[in-house]
Amino acid sequence: MDAVQRAAGEAWAFRARVEREAASRFARLAAAIPAFDPASPVPALLRRAAADEDRHAALCAGLSASYGCPGGGGATDVRITPRSLGPRDAVLYEVVAACCITETESVATLATLLGEQAEPRVRTVLREIARDEVVHGRMGWAHLAREAAVRDVSFLAAWVPSMLAGTVEEGLFPAGEPGPDELLRHGVLPGPRKKEIFVRTLDEVVLPGLEKLGVSAAPARAWISQRIS
């Protein structure tokens, strides 16, 4: 197996794991929201999204296996919230990190990959996932907007850097990632492109969206300039 095939297989196996984690997280968040917002339409969207993520995990695992990389690992549920937050704030933290940030970034990455010369079977998977992730991003913004309408959500501003570090960085700066343009055919962005898209999407979509709902972007911008430049 050559280095490109192996890198592609590992990247798709990593995505399969992230998709499975998202499925468990969305199911747990769907069960938590009605305790404080019984009229919210978001739990139904989260349950549908959990089913989407299971389907994405299978698609990603199928591609990674086709590159000779075993998918590995069952469903896991990783809580990413700081211990100091109460239950309602913890849900908000996780929804913002997982949907407003991660799903929005995912859409930008997938759109970029779809603009490249990916192989047909890779394109099919990228297109199917991209279609759903757009909806998953929106459900995060819907939850944040409902919360912002009834209470002060400005405390989130100080947590955005840890959301960025905890949920995105691991996939963004993997150790020793080979980055030839050849990987684009297999649906994998070379490191520098990935970083550039990540920062641009934060700058143009995620942070303005947070600011519009009362979450200052200043701590996040400080984190970015320190971390990226």
Ligand SMILES: [Fe+2]
């Ligand atoms: Fe997904």
Ligand SMILES: [Fe+2]
């Ligand atoms: Fe998603």
